[in-house]
Amino acid sequence: MASESELNAGIEDGVRRRDFINIAAVSFAGVGAVAVVLPLLNQMNPSADVLALSTTEIDISAIQPGQAIKTSWRKQPVFVRNLVAKEIAEAKAVPLGDLRDPETIDQRTKPGKENWLITLGVCTHLGCVPLGAAEGENKGDFGGYFCPCHGSHYDTAARIRKGPAPKNLVVPPYEFTSDTVVTIG
């Protein structure tokens, strides 16, 4: 057994060797705990198979002007819409200052393919699938899409115009591989 005087032998400025060992041990245990927590939290992130970016090819040859189809990419619904001239004109007539999320229709379509409006069918409010892609569905007050969950109205460029959604419908990355085939992803 070490006597009190022996234990206090190394004291300099009131700090004992034991204090250093205490702090070092607890700090190291803290680092270890954090190192264990990280994988335990990270396991909840999307796994590799979910992340593996799939690409989806869509044949758009059968979509007549004024029509739209609903397809899916990464398990999310995608709207492909063949706009008519009147709808494009309507979208162009809106001053950008009036928009909650200002974007022109040209920014939301590919050059020379302004009639093809391709967006995710996921309302930017809380993620419902808006109506308006299928024949006879409610297109909302602005002739585009209408989300029935909480009443968001999108216009003919799928831009948010009214209701609680903060953003326009998202345009996914895509390109025209030919005049009639679009590759999303």
Add this chain to the structure above:
Amino acid sequence: MSFPWAKPYEPQHPLMKWMDEKLPIPRLVYNATGPGYPVPRNLNYFWNFGVLAGAALMIQIITGIVLAMHYAANAGVAFNSVEHIMRDVNAGWFIRYAHMNGASMFFIVVYLHIFRGLYYGSYKAPREMVWLLGVVIFLLMMATAFMGYVLPWGQMSFWGAQVITGFFSAIPVVGEPVREWLLGGFVPDNATLNRFFSLHYLLPFVILGVIILHIWALHIPGSSNPTGIEVKDEQDTVPFHPYYTAKDGFGVGVFLLIFVALTFFSPNTLGHADNYIPANSLSTPAHIVPEWYFLPFYAILKAFTFNFLWIDAKLWGVIAMFASIALLFFLPWLDSSPIKSSNYRPLYRIFFWILVADVLLLGWCGMQPAEQPWVILSQLGAIYYFAHFLVILPIVSRIERPLPMPNSITEAVLAKHATDASSASATA
């Protein structure tokens, strides 16, 4: 802690004496829910709902453990495994309907328990900690109920998961990554279903743990009572057993009658038909609504349809919805009146009933589509809800003149008996 006149635990049988020395669980039970726990003599039937909530939790845990023996948490087979429980498993239909309706019964008794606390000022000193733990239990219950509703993997399950995890995407910058972290993907899928099942199984036991803390915190000052006057001496109390075990036993009987009537005769009334359609990630049901017990909060979420002060409508809705519950944590300090019971608070009592009506109105609006007049009614209802706690309550508790109060619980009880007796003799 208990009152000095609490009956001490004195085991007679040698086995009980032996047990008391090694592991004094019988002593704990005796002093917590037995003759060793004195309780105010004047508790009315609104004091049953704590025990009823405990009974409802036990029903949920027992039926839930049994259901987990037959359910498969995989997006490919979950829906069919629930149908398998309903059609093939022996008494499976009964166990599942009991679990479904048990959740509703749990919320019914907990809402009555909460409003009892609001009416009789149970949240006030010295019982603030009891109230705070109660709000924690309420939050855990909501999380558990939501995740349980996702498990059948029907249309309402899927879209409920999509919308509710969507709340988190409203958070600036980190919102979308947080949502993907919660879902384990970009849309609710197998990863989501599996983790919700795991957590749905875990959280009831967490709730049980917090309930033990809730009761522990309650037993330090002892139960409140309808007069709001604290216990002064022995004649103000009766032992918990047999007086309140009997009264609670009667309450449990009534609770079970209503519960089995709902389960056997009307098991789907509180559910949604859409949840018997398998989940489809490409088609949202025309009218999605949460379970009835979330409707008032859902109406507050939907009340925000416009951007305001640099914050967009979506974030406002989510903030307001969470704030409407978080507000309850501050209630013991928002109401500064020292008078607990509304029986002696003529002004607060009026606003209490307006609040009840307001919450019912919000619940009704929550059920309706996002159209007028429901949007404006939700907005007015939401404004009133916040005004009640943040404006009306602090003002009322300062300007109110309370009614004359009796000196003790016993005096209140005897005065009531005297008026009953005189009115009885007057009619005779």
